[in-house]
Amino acid sequence: DxxxxxxxxxxxxxxxxxxxxxxxxxxxxxxxHWTVINFVRDEFDKTGQSPTLRAISKRSGVDTKTLYALFPKGPAKKVARIAGLSKPKGCI
Structure with missing residues (x-):
């Protein structure tokens, strides 16, 4: 898009x-990175939506601080894009 x-x-x-x-x-x-990308893609396959940052940090085994280190300046948006998914709801 x-x-x-x-x-x-x-x-x-x-x-x-x-x-x-x-x-x-x-x-x-x-x-x-791949742990997070694969988690996000699996969640998308189950729900049809990109998971929120909170859901990623709670259920992927990768904490929020590490997510920001892996995907600086907006991890939910960046990981969704890299994982080939649509822009997460609530992302500007």
């Missing part, structure tokens, strides 16, 4: 994630 979010999550690949991460200023995706 106009903000760089994928409109069809089924077209997403790990290679696309790496490119989107670089666009977001993340040079390389670590195992911790």
């Amino acid at each position: 106009a903000e760089g979010f994928m409109t069809d999550p089924t077209e997403w690949t790990p290679e696309i994630a790496a490119v989107l991460a670089q666009e977001e200023g993340i040079d390389a995706l670590t195992d911790d």
Whole structure:
């Protein structure tokens, strides 16, 4: 879409994630990044929505401080974009 979010999550690949991460200023995706990305994609598959930052930090095993370190300046929005999902509700 106009903000760089994928409109069809089924077209997403790990290679696309790496490119989107670089666009977001993340040079390389670590195992911790993938833990969060896979959690967010699994939640989206179950609910049809991107999980909130609180849900990610409570249920993914990655705390809020670490989320901000992994995905600086807006982790919920950045991880959704990198994971190939639509913009989370409530994100500006």
